[in-house]
Amino acid sequence: MESEVDGSLVAAHELKAPLSVLRQLALSLDGLDVENGKIRSEMVAISERAIKQVNDLTRVRRLKDGLFEMEPVSVCAICDEVSRELYHLFNRNKRELFIKYTNRAKLVTANHDLLYSVVYNFLLNAMHYSGDDTRAELIVGDYHDKVKITIRDFGPALPIDVWREIRRGWVSKPTSIAMRPGSSGLGLYIASMFSKYMNASIGAIRHRDGTSFYVELPVSRQASLF
Amino acid sequence: MIFIIDDDKDMANCIKRAAKCEARVFTNGVEAMFAVSNGELPDLIFLDILLDGPDGFTFLNELVSYSDTVKIPVVIVSSFEFSEKDLAKYGVVGVLNKDTMLPQEIKVYAEKYT
Numbered sequence: 001m002e003s004e005v006d007g008s009l010v011a012a013h014e015l016k017a018p019l020s021v022l023r024q025l026a027l028s029l030d031g032l033d034v035e036n037g038k039i040r041s042e043m044v045a046i047s048e049r050a051i052k053q054v055n056d057l058t059r060v061r062r063l064k065d066g067l068f069e070m071e072p073v074s075v076c077a078i079c080d081e082v083s084r085e086l087y088h089l090f091n092r093n094k095r096e097l098f099i100k101y102t103n104r105a106k107l108v109t110a111n112h113d114l115l116y117s118v119v120y121n122f123l124l125n126a127m128h129y130s131g132d133d134t135r136a137e138l139i140v141g142d143y144h145d146k147v148k149i150t151i152r153d154f155g156p157a158l159p160i161d162v163w164r165e166i167r168r169g170w171v172s173k174p175t176s177i178a179m180r181p182g183s184s185g186l187g188l189y190i191a192s193m194f195s196k197y198m199n200a201s202i203g204a205i206r207h208r209d210g211t212s213f214y215v216e217l218p219v220s221r222q223a224s225l226f
Numbered sequence: 227m228i229f230i231i232d233d234d235k236d237m238a239n240c241i242k243r244a245a246k247c248e249a250r251v252f253t254n255g256v257e258a259m260f261a262v263s264n265g266e267l268p269d270l271i272f273l274d275i276l277l278d279g280p281d282g283f284t285f286l287n288e289l290v291s292y293s294d295t296v297k298i299p300v301v302i303v304s305s306f307e308f309s310e311k312d313l314a315k316y317g318v319v320g321v322l323n324k325d326t327m328l329p330q331e332i333k334v335y336a337e338k339y340t
Contacts, residue, residue: 013276016305017234020324024240027329051325 012058016051023047045089049124056117056190063197068114070198072107072220075115075140075147082119083138086127095127096135103140108147108217114194115217118202121187122151122213129155129210146216154210166192166204166213191215227266228336231258231285232274232303237324241272241303244329245336254278255285262295270339272322272332275304286316301335303327 026043029036059068083097090097108115119138126136130153137152158166162185195202195215205212227248232238238251250268252258254277262268271289275282282302289295301320302308310321320335 013305016325017237020305021234021236021240023325024237024244024327024329028240028243048325055325 006061008061009058012054012061016054019047019051019054023051042092052117052120053186053190056121056194059114059117060190060193063193068111068197070109070111073110073112073115074104075106075108075149075217076101076104078112078115079119079138079140079149082116082123086120086123089124090127090136093127094132095130097123097127098135098137099139100137101140103142103147106142106147107220109220110198110200110217111194114198118191118194118200118215119149119151121191122149122215125187125213126151126153126155129153131155143216145219147219148214148216150212150214152207152210152212156210157206157208158204158211160206162188163204163206166202188213227268228340229258229261229268229271231255231271231277231282233276233278234274237274237303240329241332244332245272246333247336247340255280255282255288259285259288262289262292267294268298270335271298271300272303272335273300275302275306275308283316286313286318290316299339 023044026040026047029040032040062068079099079101083099087097123136123138130136134154136154137150139150139152141148141150166188191213192202198217200215200217202213202215205214227250228245229250229252230238230241230245231252231254232241233253235251235253238253242249242251250261250266252261255273256279258271273282273285277285282304286300289298289300296317298317299319300317301322302313302318303322303324305324307323308321310318313321319339322331
Protein backbone atom coordinates (compact mmCIF):
# COMPACT_ATOMS: atom_id res chain seq x y z
CA MET A 1 0.00 0.00 0.00
CA GLU A 2 1.32 3.46 -0.87
CA SER A 3 2.13 5.46 2.23
CA GLU A 4 0.41 8.79 2.64
CA VAL A 5 2.67 11.84 2.43
CA ASP A 6 1.79 14.77 4.66
CA GLY A 7 1.86 17.77 2.33
CA SER A 8 2.44 20.27 5.10
CA LEU A 9 5.51 18.37 6.35
CA VAL A 10 6.93 18.35 2.83
CA ALA A 11 6.14 22.07 2.54
CA ALA A 12 7.86 22.73 5.86
CA HIS A 13 10.97 20.90 4.68
CA GLU A 14 10.97 22.88 1.43
CA LEU A 15 10.55 26.15 3.31
CA LYS A 16 13.30 25.37 5.77
CA ALA A 17 15.91 24.56 3.13
CA PRO A 18 16.29 28.15 1.79
CA LEU A 19 16.21 29.52 5.35
CA SER A 20 19.13 27.26 6.26
CA VAL A 21 21.00 28.41 3.13
CA LEU A 22 20.38 32.08 3.96
CA ARG A 23 21.74 31.47 7.45
CA GLN A 24 24.86 29.81 6.03
CA LEU A 25 25.37 32.65 3.53
CA ALA A 26 25.11 35.23 6.30
CA LEU A 27 27.54 33.27 8.47
CA SER A 28 30.02 33.04 5.61
CA LEU A 29 30.36 36.84 5.30
CA ASP A 30 33.85 37.75 6.45
CA GLY A 31 35.71 40.97 7.14
CA LEU A 32 32.69 43.10 7.99
CA ASP A 33 32.88 46.38 9.87
CA VAL A 34 30.95 46.79 13.11
CA GLU A 35 27.76 48.06 11.49
CA ASN A 36 27.66 45.37 8.80
CA GLY A 37 28.58 42.79 11.42
CA LYS A 38 25.42 43.76 13.27
CA ILE A 39 23.41 43.35 10.08
CA ARG A 40 24.90 39.88 9.62
CA SER A 41 23.98 38.97 13.20
CA GLU A 42 20.42 40.15 12.56
CA MET A 43 20.21 38.07 9.38
CA VAL A 44 21.42 34.98 11.23
CA ALA A 45 19.07 35.58 14.17
CA ILE A 46 16.04 36.19 11.94
CA SER A 47 16.68 33.08 9.85
CA GLU A 48 17.18 31.01 13.03
CA ARG A 49 13.87 32.22 14.45
CA ALA A 50 12.13 31.38 11.17
CA ILE A 51 13.72 27.90 11.15
CA LYS A 52 12.57 27.39 14.71
CA GLN A 53 9.03 28.40 13.80
CA VAL A 54 8.96 25.96 10.87
CA ASN A 55 10.26 23.23 13.20
CA ASP A 56 7.50 24.08 15.69
CA LEU A 57 4.84 23.88 12.99
CA THR A 58 6.21 20.49 11.98
CA ARG A 59 5.96 19.39 15.60
CA VAL A 60 2.34 20.56 15.80
CA ARG A 61 1.56 18.26 12.86
CA ARG A 62 3.30 15.38 14.61
CA LEU A 63 1.59 15.78 17.97
CA LYS A 64 -1.14 13.36 16.96
CA ASP A 65 1.50 10.65 16.45
CA GLY A 66 2.31 10.86 20.16
CA LEU A 67 6.05 10.81 19.52
CA PHE A 68 6.98 13.30 22.21
CA GLU A 69 8.02 11.56 25.36
CA MET A 70 6.81 12.99 28.66
CA GLU A 71 9.32 12.96 31.46
CA PRO A 72 10.22 14.87 34.62
CA VAL A 73 11.85 18.13 33.57
CA SER A 74 13.06 21.20 35.42
CA VAL A 75 11.07 24.28 34.46
CA CYS A 76 13.76 26.61 35.73
CA ALA A 77 16.48 24.88 33.72
CA ILE A 78 14.40 25.25 30.57
CA CYS A 79 13.61 28.90 31.35
CA ASP A 80 17.35 29.49 31.84
CA GLU A 81 18.07 27.93 28.44
CA VAL A 82 15.44 30.04 26.68
CA SER A 83 16.44 33.28 28.38
CA ARG A 84 20.09 32.64 27.48
CA GLU A 85 19.09 32.16 23.86
CA LEU A 86 16.95 35.29 23.76
CA TYR A 87 19.21 37.50 25.89
CA HIS A 88 20.98 39.15 22.94
CA LEU A 89 17.71 39.65 21.09
CA PHE A 90 16.25 41.46 24.08
CA ASN A 91 19.40 43.57 24.34
CA ARG A 92 19.40 44.48 20.67
CA ASN A 93 15.78 45.54 20.94
CA LYS A 94 16.40 47.59 24.09
CA ARG A 95 14.29 45.38 26.31
CA GLU A 96 15.20 44.06 29.70
CA LEU A 97 14.31 40.54 30.72
CA PHE A 98 13.46 40.22 34.40
CA ILE A 99 13.53 36.66 35.72
CA LYS A 100 12.25 35.45 39.07
CA TYR A 101 12.05 31.86 40.33
CA THR A 102 10.33 31.21 43.62
CA ASN A 103 10.96 27.47 43.54
CA ARG A 104 13.80 25.87 41.60
CA ALA A 105 13.45 22.35 42.90
CA LYS A 106 10.14 21.13 41.54
CA LEU A 107 10.04 19.07 38.39
CA VAL A 108 7.05 18.90 36.08
CA THR A 109 5.84 16.20 33.74
CA ALA A 110 6.45 17.55 30.27
CA ASN A 111 8.44 17.18 27.09
CA HIS A 112 11.63 19.24 27.15
CA ASP A 113 11.50 20.44 23.52
CA LEU A 114 7.80 21.29 23.58
CA LEU A 115 8.06 23.20 26.86
CA TYR A 116 11.11 25.02 25.53
CA SER A 117 9.04 26.15 22.55
CA VAL A 118 6.13 27.25 24.76
CA VAL A 119 8.39 29.49 26.87
CA TYR A 120 10.30 30.65 23.77
CA ASN A 121 7.14 31.67 21.91
CA PHE A 122 5.65 33.49 24.90
CA LEU A 123 8.91 35.34 25.59
CA LEU A 124 9.36 36.28 21.96
CA ASN A 125 5.81 37.58 22.01
CA ALA A 126 6.55 39.59 25.15
CA MET A 127 9.66 41.08 23.59
CA HIS A 128 7.72 42.01 20.48
CA TYR A 129 4.98 43.81 22.39
CA SER A 130 6.94 45.48 25.15
CA GLY A 131 7.93 49.03 24.28
CA ASP A 132 11.51 50.32 23.98
CA ASP A 133 13.39 50.53 27.27
CA THR A 134 10.74 48.54 29.09
CA ARG A 135 11.02 45.04 30.40
CA ALA A 136 9.38 41.69 30.04
CA GLU A 137 9.05 39.39 33.06
CA LEU A 138 9.48 35.66 33.35
CA ILE A 139 8.23 34.34 36.68
CA VAL A 140 8.12 30.72 37.79
CA GLY A 141 6.28 29.78 40.94
CA ASP A 142 4.03 27.23 42.63
CA TYR A 143 0.31 27.24 41.99
CA HIS A 144 -1.52 24.62 44.06
CA ASP A 145 -0.20 21.27 42.80
CA LYS A 146 1.20 22.82 39.64
CA VAL A 147 4.11 24.96 38.54
CA LYS A 148 3.09 28.19 36.89
CA ILE A 149 5.21 30.02 34.34
CA THR A 150 4.09 33.59 33.79
CA ILE A 151 5.38 35.84 31.03
CA ARG A 152 4.38 39.47 31.39
CA ASP A 153 4.80 42.17 28.77
CA PHE A 154 4.24 45.91 28.93
CA GLY A 155 2.57 46.52 25.61
CA PRO A 156 -0.96 46.93 24.32
CA ALA A 157 -3.62 45.04 26.26
CA LEU A 158 -4.89 41.78 24.82
CA PRO A 159 -8.17 42.15 22.87
CA ILE A 160 -11.12 40.75 24.77
CA ASP A 161 -12.00 38.19 22.07
CA VAL A 162 -8.51 36.72 22.24
CA TRP A 163 -8.69 36.61 26.02
CA ARG A 164 -12.01 34.73 25.77
CA GLU A 165 -10.52 32.22 23.35
CA ILE A 166 -7.54 31.59 25.62
CA ARG A 167 -9.86 31.25 28.61
CA ARG A 168 -11.34 28.18 26.94
CA GLY A 169 -7.99 26.51 27.52
CA TRP A 170 -6.39 26.54 24.09
CA VAL A 171 -6.28 28.37 20.77
CA SER A 172 -7.63 26.31 17.90
CA LYS A 173 -6.24 28.20 14.90
CA PRO A 174 -3.58 30.85 14.42
CA THR A 175 -5.69 33.03 12.14
CA SER A 176 -9.09 32.63 13.73
CA ILE A 177 -8.57 35.44 16.17
CA ALA A 178 -7.81 39.13 15.90
CA MET A 179 -4.46 39.35 17.64
CA ARG A 180 -2.63 42.44 18.72
CA PRO A 181 -1.14 44.58 15.92
CA GLY A 182 1.53 42.91 13.80
CA SER A 183 0.79 39.36 14.88
CA SER A 184 -0.91 36.39 13.29
CA GLY A 185 -1.17 34.65 16.64
CA LEU A 186 1.03 31.83 15.37
CA GLY A 187 3.29 31.76 18.45
CA LEU A 188 0.27 31.62 20.74
CA TYR A 189 -1.27 28.85 18.66
CA ILE A 190 1.97 26.80 18.81
CA ALA A 191 2.30 27.35 22.58
CA SER A 192 -1.33 26.41 23.03
CA MET A 193 -1.11 23.16 21.07
CA PHE A 194 2.08 22.07 22.81
CA SER A 195 0.60 22.87 26.24
CA LYS A 196 -2.53 20.88 25.46
CA TYR A 197 -0.38 17.88 24.47
CA MET A 198 1.46 18.07 27.81
CA ASN A 199 -1.79 18.28 29.80
CA ALA A 200 -0.84 21.80 30.75
CA SER A 201 -3.21 24.73 30.61
CA ILE A 202 -2.53 28.19 29.32
CA GLY A 203 -4.20 31.43 30.27
CA ALA A 204 -3.91 35.18 29.96
CA ILE A 205 -4.44 38.13 32.26
CA ARG A 206 -5.19 41.55 30.85
CA HIS A 207 -3.47 44.49 32.50
CA ARG A 208 -4.00 48.17 31.84
CA ASP A 209 -0.41 48.33 30.65
CA GLY A 210 0.13 44.96 29.03
CA THR A 211 -0.62 41.27 29.19
CA SER A 212 0.50 38.22 31.14
CA PHE A 213 0.40 34.82 29.52
CA TYR A 214 0.83 31.83 31.75
CA VAL A 215 1.11 28.07 31.52
CA GLU A 216 0.41 25.71 34.42
CA LEU A 217 2.13 22.34 34.39
CA PRO A 218 1.44 19.31 36.57
CA VAL A 219 4.19 18.60 39.11
CA SER A 220 6.00 15.33 38.55
CA ARG A 221 5.20 13.13 41.55
CA GLN A 222 7.96 10.66 40.72
CA ALA A 223 10.98 12.89 40.69
CA SER A 224 10.38 16.11 42.55
CA LEU A 225 13.09 16.85 45.06
CA PHE A 226 10.69 18.35 47.59
CA MET B 227 39.50 16.13 -2.37
CA ILE B 228 36.05 15.94 -0.83
CA PHE B 229 32.61 14.96 -2.13
CA ILE B 230 29.53 16.94 -1.22
CA ILE B 231 26.25 15.13 -1.89
CA ASP B 232 23.19 17.32 -1.46
CA ASP B 233 20.20 17.83 -3.74
CA ASP B 234 20.09 21.45 -2.60
CA LYS B 235 22.79 23.03 -4.77
CA ASP B 236 22.78 26.25 -2.74
CA MET B 237 23.49 24.38 0.46
CA ALA B 238 26.13 22.27 -1.30
CA ASN B 239 27.88 25.44 -2.44
CA CYS B 240 27.76 26.83 1.11
CA ILE B 241 29.47 23.67 2.35
CA LYS B 242 32.04 23.88 -0.46
CA ARG B 243 32.80 27.50 0.39
CA ALA B 244 33.15 26.73 4.08
CA ALA B 245 35.35 23.65 3.53
CA LYS B 246 37.90 25.74 1.61
CA CYS B 247 39.36 22.77 -0.24
CA GLU B 248 39.01 20.95 -3.55
CA ALA B 249 35.48 19.57 -3.76
CA ARG B 250 33.06 17.86 -6.13
CA VAL B 251 29.37 18.48 -5.73
CA PHE B 252 26.77 15.80 -6.53
CA THR B 253 23.03 16.23 -6.33
CA ASN B 254 22.40 12.53 -5.76
CA GLY B 255 24.17 9.46 -4.45
CA VAL B 256 24.02 7.55 -7.75
CA GLU B 257 26.27 10.05 -9.54
CA ALA B 258 28.67 10.08 -6.61
CA MET B 259 28.85 6.27 -6.52
CA PHE B 260 29.44 6.26 -10.27
CA ALA B 261 32.40 8.65 -9.79
CA VAL B 262 33.76 6.39 -7.05
CA SER B 263 33.47 3.30 -9.24
CA ASN B 264 35.49 5.19 -11.88
CA GLY B 265 38.36 5.53 -9.45
CA GLU B 266 37.69 8.87 -7.79
CA LEU B 267 38.13 8.19 -4.10
CA PRO B 268 37.47 11.24 -1.93
CA ASP B 269 39.21 11.88 1.39
CA LEU B 270 35.91 12.87 2.99
CA ILE B 271 32.21 12.97 2.08
CA PHE B 272 29.62 15.46 3.29
CA LEU B 273 26.32 13.66 2.82
CA ASP B 274 22.72 14.82 3.02
CA ILE B 275 20.18 12.13 3.91
CA LEU B 276 17.02 13.20 2.11
CA LEU B 277 18.13 13.10 -1.52
CA ASP B 278 16.54 12.88 -4.93
CA GLY B 279 16.30 9.16 -5.69
CA PRO B 280 17.99 6.74 -3.29
CA ASP B 281 18.46 8.31 0.14
CA GLY B 282 21.67 8.86 2.05
CA PHE B 283 21.41 5.53 3.87
CA THR B 284 21.33 3.66 0.56
CA PHE B 285 24.51 5.49 -0.37
CA LEU B 286 26.10 4.67 3.00
CA ASN B 287 25.29 0.98 2.55
CA GLU B 288 26.87 1.00 -0.89
CA LEU B 289 29.93 2.72 0.53
CA VAL B 290 30.54 0.23 3.31
CA SER B 291 29.92 -2.77 1.05
CA TYR B 292 33.06 -2.16 -1.07
CA SER B 293 36.54 -2.72 0.24
CA ASP B 294 37.96 0.39 -1.39
CA THR B 295 35.33 2.75 0.05
CA VAL B 296 34.55 1.23 3.43
CA LYS B 297 37.01 3.47 5.22
CA ILE B 298 36.05 6.79 3.62
CA PRO B 299 34.95 9.10 6.44
CA VAL B 300 31.47 10.59 6.08
CA VAL B 301 29.92 13.63 7.73
CA ILE B 302 26.12 13.67 7.69
CA VAL B 303 24.67 17.10 6.95
CA SER B 304 20.93 17.04 7.44
CA SER B 305 17.93 18.83 8.89
CA PHE B 306 17.06 15.67 10.74
CA GLU B 307 18.63 14.63 14.01
CA PHE B 308 20.85 11.59 14.02
CA SER B 309 23.05 10.04 16.63
CA GLU B 310 26.71 9.90 15.61
CA LYS B 311 27.06 6.73 17.67
CA ASP B 312 24.30 4.89 15.77
CA LEU B 313 25.88 5.80 12.45
CA ALA B 314 29.48 4.91 13.34
CA LYS B 315 29.14 1.51 11.65
CA TYR B 316 28.64 3.36 8.35
CA GLY B 317 31.93 5.22 8.70
CA VAL B 318 30.17 8.35 9.86
CA VAL B 319 32.62 10.55 11.75
CA GLY B 320 30.31 13.48 12.37
CA VAL B 321 26.76 14.79 12.17
CA LEU B 322 25.95 18.41 11.38
CA ASN B 323 22.45 19.82 11.66
CA LYS B 324 21.71 22.23 8.82
CA ASP B 325 19.61 24.38 11.14
CA THR B 326 22.42 25.09 13.58
CA MET B 327 25.80 24.23 12.00
CA LEU B 328 28.55 26.78 11.62
CA PRO B 329 30.93 27.19 8.63
CA GLN B 330 33.85 26.67 11.03
CA GLU B 331 32.58 23.18 11.89
CA ILE B 332 32.64 22.22 8.21
CA LYS B 333 36.16 23.60 7.89
CA VAL B 334 37.36 21.63 10.90
CA TYR B 335 36.21 18.34 9.35
CA ALA B 336 37.69 19.26 5.97
CA GLU B 337 41.05 20.13 7.51
CA LYS B 338 41.10 17.00 9.64
CA TYR B 339 40.47 14.52 6.85
CA THR B 340 42.08 16.06 3.74
